[in-house]
Amino acid sequence: MTKLSSSIIVIIDCQTAGIAGDMILGALLDLGADATKVTCAIKSIESHECGYSNIQVDIKQVITKGFKATKASIIANNKQTIKDGKQLIELVEKTTQHLNITPKAKQFASNVIHSLINTEANLHGKPLHDVHLHEIGLVDTAAEIIGTAVAMDDLGFFNAKIYTTPAAIGGGLFNFSHGTMSNPAPATLALFQSKNFPIKGGPIEAELTTPTGAAILINLTSEPTRFYPEMTPIKIGYGTGDKEFPEIPNILRITIGKPLENHTVSDQIAVLETNIDDISGEIIGYTVDRLFSEGAKDVSVIPIVTKKNRPAQIIKVIANQKDTQHLTEVLIEETGTLGVRIHYCTRHIAIRDTCSINITIMGQKETVKIKYSKNTNDKIIHLKPEFEDLKRLAEKTGLPLRTLSELATTKAHETLQTRN
DSSP: OOOOOTTOEEEEEOTTTOOOHHHHHHHHHHTTOOHHHHHHHHHTTOBTTTTBOSOEEEEEEEEETTEEEEEEEEEOSOOOOOSOHHHHHHHHHHHHHTSSOOHHHHHHHHHHHHHHHHHHHHHHTOOGGGOOOGGGGSHHHHHHHHHHHHHHHHHTGGGSEEEEOOEEEEOSEEEETTEEEESSOHHHHHHHHHTTOOEEEBSSSSBOSOHHHHHHHHTTOSOBOSSOOSOEEEEEEEEEOSOOOSSSOOEEEEEEEEOOTTSOEEEEEEEEEEEEOSSOHHHHHHHHHHHHHTTOSEEEEEEEEEGGGEEEEEEEEEEEGGGHHHHHHHHHHHHOOSOOEEEEEEEEEOEEEEEEEEEEETTEEEEEEEEEEEOTTOOEEEEEEOHHHHHHHHHHHOOOHHHHHHHHHHHHHHHHHHHO
């Protein structure tokens, strides 16, 4: 499949039946990821030392509750687990290093397996080499992580804007190697907690999201959203797993879309506001600093006049929707306010990125970081050299900062126009 441009939007919708490794792999294959490439990558983890031999990958179209979906099943000759968490990490990382995939795909696979194993280690209070893996030591875990990395790379997802809905985790009880527990599994819950990732219980009593699915999801995006962003859908993929439920279709839906023709992309944000009229400037300043350190995207303090012509301020916070509750608590805790107004809305933004350029000053090559924005047609809208880099060079060379800024800006325009 032709790789997607950076302006393409991807939405992973797991709010109905959750997410598991085989479900996301099936959905990616349903979207057109190269099945041969994925199969070869998964078979490359065959290892007698690890107990993975004669791996078979069965990819087929199935009907679940009336919906056509792709199912990817991984089968090995035996169900022997590998020895420990450290060995599973090494297996995934060594395998991906020998695959013809991008550095972003290799890093993604490494991040996922590290998240999964470190979570298990923390839960059981043991070092990596002493973590007994039980279910995640089976062939499925490594296969689904590597297969997902290869499929996403083939589709160009590592260059796209990825959103995900809150994950459905199910409910009720389930049995596993440590006994009977309530859903979600301890590792699944800990993974979501580690990234402050939103979840939702139900809609049925079953395990809907697995630890592998959770580890994949939290490493794909930091922007969960309750609503789809503004876009035009261009392709939809459905993936399913081994389970069948009488109440719901066991499917994960992934939608590829393109932004509306306004030459910007959009995201879903929360705007928090509160009126303050009885605290000092020092407390307001500290509150602003803390809000930024706790994850706020932007904070403004706006002077106003309230009842009885009393001077006051509005503290206004722009944040990711997933951070709404936490930042509300910070505002109340620091200011003593009795209420916070919250608005969920869509924000249109230019695509933002950074790069480094080399400029020659007094015969010496120096590196300057450039922040720039562009529209969905890859046209550069604005660029700006990093102030700290210019300051460092001004102090080093004695040249005016304004002169260095003009030099870096000109070089950046030339460099970025050549790349585009």
